[in-house]
Amino acid sequence: MQMVEYAVETFDLTKIFESKENGVKRYIKAVDHVNIKVKQGEFFGLLGPNGAGKTTLIKMLCTIILPTEGTAKVNGYDIIKEPYKVRSSFGWFHGETGGRSLYWRLSAEDNLKFYAYLQNVPKDVAERRISALLEFFGLTKERKKLVKDYSTGMKVRVMLARALLHNPPILFMDEPTIGLDTISAVETRQLLKALNVELGKNRDFHKPQYV
Known part of the structure; x- marks a missing residue:
C-alpha cells in the first residue's frame, strides 16, 4: 500500500x-x-x-x-x-445495478473466486479472503447457494465482498443502499461501519478508506 x-x-x-x-x-x-x-x-x-x-x-x-x-x-x-x-488502488461498489453485475447462475463463492482470478489474487490468498468476507457478511451458510436465489440485501453483501477481494486501500461506493428496504439499508450501513474494525484484524486485509 x-x-x-x-x-x-x-x-x-x-x-x-x-x-x-x-x-x-x-x-x-x-x-x-x-x-x-x-x-x-x-x-x-x-x-x-x-x-x-x-x-x-x-x-x-x-x-x-x-x-x-x-x-x-x-x-x-x-x-x-x-x-x-x-x-x-480501489474497489468500486455501485448499488444501482441491483446485483445485475453478478453471475446469477453461480454461487456467491464461485462469483468471488472468478473475480479474484480476474484481479490476479493468488489462489491461496483468495481462498482465505473469500472465507473471511463470507463470514463477515453472514453468508458462510449460503456460500454454495446460487445468487439468483438471493435476496436483494444478500446480493448487495456479495457485491461488497467482491469490491474488497483484492484488498484495495480505497473503496468507492455509489448509492450503496439504493433499492434496499429500510431494514436492509440499516444493516448495510452497520456493516460498512464495522468493516474497518473487523477486516483490520485479519492479516489478509488492511483498512480501506471510503468515498
Whole structure:
C-alpha cells in the first residue's frame, strides 16, 4: 500500500458533456471545478440531488470517464497519467445495478473466486479472503447457494465482498443502499461501519478508506 497523506485529491476537476438537439449543440457542465481532499482513514460522503454530478465525479476518480479539465489523484496516482495504478488502488461498489453485475447462475463463492482470478489474487490468498468476507457478511451458510436465489440485501453483501477481494486501500461506493428496504439499508450501513474494525484484524486485509 502506497503511503500518502490523502486517499483522494481533486484539482479543479471538471466534466462537460456535449449533446445535440435539433442540430444545435448543447453543453452540460456535470462537474464544475471540484476541489476536495479526503484523508487516509476518512469516511467521506458526497451529498446532492439527482443530477448533481456525484456519479460522474466517482466515474472520473475510477478512470471510467476522462475529465474535461483538471485532474485528480487516487492513492497518490494521477487519474490521467497513471490510470492502471489508480485502478489497482480501489474497489468500486455501485448499488444501482441491483446485483445485475453478478453471475446469477453461480454461487456467491464461485462469483468471488472468478473475480479474484480476474484481479490476479493468488489462489491461496483468495481462498482465505473469500472465507473471511463470507463470514463477515453472514453468508458462510449460503456460500454454495446460487445468487439468483438471493435476496436483494444478500446480493448487495456479495457485491461488497467482491469490491474488497483484492484488498484495495480505497473503496468507492455509489448509492450503496439504493433499492434496499429500510431494514436492509440499516444493516448495510452497520456493516460498512464495522468493516474497518473487523477486516483490520485479519492479516489478509488492511483498512480501506471510503468515498
